Amino acid sequence: xxxxxxxxxxxxxxxxxxxxxxxxxxxxxxxxxxxxxxxxxxxxxxxxxxxxxxxxxxxxxxxxxxxxxxxxxxxxxxxxxxxxxxxxxxxxxxxxxxxxxxxxxxxxxxxxxxxxxxxxxxxxxxxxxxxxxxxxxxxxxxxxxxxxxxxxxxxxxxxxxxxxxxxxxxxxxxxxxxxxxxxxxxxxxxxxxxxxxxxxxxxxxxxxxxxxxxxxxxxxxxxxxxxxxxxxxxxxxxxxxxxxxxxxxxxxxxxxxxxxxxxxxxxxxxxxxxxxxxxxxxxxxxxxxxxxxxxxxxxxxxxxxxxxxxxxxxxxxxxxxxxxxxxx
Numbered sequence: 001x002x003x004x005x006x007x008x009x010x011x012x013x014x015x016x017x018x019x020x021x022x023x024x025x026x027x028x029x030x031x032x033x034x035x036x037x038x039x040x041x042x043x044x045x046x047x048x049x050x051x052x053x054x055x056x057x058x059x060x061x062x063x064x065x066x067x068x069x070x071x072x073x074x075x076x077x078x079x080x081x082x083x084x085x086x087x088x089x090x091x092x093x094x095x096x097x098x099x100x101x102x103x104x105x106x107x108x109x110x111x112x113x114x115x116x117x118x119x120x121x122x123x124x125x126x127x128x129x130x131x132x133x134x135x136x137x138x139x140x141x142x143x144x145x146x147x148x149x150x151x152x153x154x155x156x157x158x159x160x161x162x163x164x165x166x167x168x169x170x171x172x173x174x175x176x177x178x179x180x181x182x183x184x185x186x187x188x189x190x191x192x193x194x195x196x197x198x199x200x201x202x203x204x205x206x207x208x209x210x211x212x213x214x215x216x217x218x219x220x221x222x223x224x225x226x227x228x229x230x231x232x233x234x235x236x237x238x239x240x241x242x243x244x245x246x247x248x249x250x251x252x253x254x255x256x257x258x259x260x261x262x263x264x265x266x267x268x269x270x271x272x273x274x275x276x277x278x279x280x281x282x283x284x285x286x287x288x289x290x291x292x293x294x295x296x297x298x299x300x301x302x303x304x305x306x307x308x309x310x311x312x313x314x315x316x317x318x319x320x321x322x323x324x325x326x327x328x
Contacts, residue, residue: 001032001036004032006090007088007089007090008085008088024083024084024085024286025083025085027080027081027082027083027085028081028083028085028086029073030073030076030081031073031078031081031082031083031086033070033073033074034070034073034074034076034078034081036066036070037066037067037070037071037073037074038074040063040066040067040070041067043063044060044063044064044067047059047060047063084286084287087209087212087213087286088216089213091103091106091107091217093107097199097203097204097206098196098199098200098203098206098210098214099206099210099213099214101192101195101196101199101200102134102196102214102217102218103217104192104196105130105192105193105195105196106217106218106220106221108188108189108192109123109127109130109189109221109224109225110220110221110224112186112189113127113221113224113225113228114224116228116231116237117184118184118186119182119184119228119232120182120183120184120185120186121176121180121181121182121183121184121238122184122186122190123184123186123189124173124176124182124225124228124229124232124267125174125175125176126174126189126190126193127174127221127225128170128171128173128174128225128270128271128274129170129171129174130193130196130197131166131170131218131221131222131225131274131278132166132167132170132171132174132274133197133200134211134214134215134218135163135166135167135170135215135278135281136163136167137200137205137206137211138163138211138212138214138215138281138285139159139160139163139164139167140205141205141206141207141208141210141211142156142159142160142163142208143156143160144205144208145207145208146159146208149208151288152288155284155288158284159281159284159285159288162277162280162281162284163277163281165273165277166274166277166278166281169270169271169273169274169277170222170270170271170274170278172266172267172270172273172274173225173229173267173270173271173274176267177263178242179240179241179242179243179251180238180239180240180257180263180264181238181239181240181241181254182232182237182238182239183239211285212285212286215278215281215282215285216282216286218278219278219279219282222271222274222275222278222279223275223279225271225275226268226271226272226274226275229264229267229268229271230268230271230272232264232268233264233265233267233268236256236257236258236259237256238256238257238263238264239254239255239256239257240254240255240256240257240261240263241253241254241255
């Protein structure tokens with residue numbers, strides 16, 4: 001439970017953006033309390049085998065109280081308390097393959113987009129293009145594994161459509177006019193972007209569970225990209241050279257985009273559309289996470305103790321010997 005708490009604390013910033021609040025949180029709480037109930041019953045069943053002369057009575061009392069308090073949650077069928085929180089995991093930059101590459105890339109993208117003086121035209125284009133690529137991979141995983149993981153057909157169709165919208169929008173956000181620029185240098189981010197794309201090209205296709213995790217990691221990057229792009233356009237921080245769209249004017253050298261020119265607004269709108277579609281897809285993936293019915297607690301619980309199992313095995317072995325003797 002402590003490890004689960006650490007994971008939730010580390011990823012808590014994304015709860016609201018991923019839709020992991022409300023019902024999902026209550027479901028997850030019920031699963032934890034049901035597990036605690038099971039553990040308490042098992043501990044109580046083995047207490048007689050422990051050497052606890054002075055604390056046995058008080059410990060048994062505490063375990064009885066814990067069993068009683070947590071029993072209502074254990075009575076809920078597992079399928080009804082399964083939660084999308086079960087798919088939350090810590091970002092691991094040391095993970096092999098695409099997962100580690102995306103974690104490292106997303107962290108650097110987050111740092112750069114937070115710093116206006118590090119956000120360059122190439123950074124904005126590469127971020128949007130990489131978001132489109134990863135979203136495309138997620139759509140491919142849905143097509144390959146959606147039915148196998150228990151998703152309803154309408155949910156699969158909806159996810160494919162939403163992810164396709166996100167891909168199209170992020171591609172548009174990555175396609176800057178050739179005469180538009182935002183200067184600067186980000187060599188580390190270029191290297192990380194190149195490494196990520198090479199990893200995607202060389203490695204196996206990621207499964208749906210991995211893409212669900214990775215989309216949750218890049219979703220905040222998409223939001224920050226959208227915010228940054230909007231500020232760049234509103235603050236007239238983009239530069240233009242050559243023909244100025246919508247006019248007969250021609251910029252003979254690089255200059256700030258004039259206030260009456262809307263050349264950057266389509267990029268900002270495309271980024272906003274990409275973020276909204278990606279956000280819908282992440283929430284839908286969490287909502288349609290496969291929830292296997294693990295069955296109710298067996299009526300014969302707790303399980304037979306090891307000593308009883310050995311006695312049964314000896315009895316069965318003796319019976320087999322007798323049977324073979326009779327047959328001979």
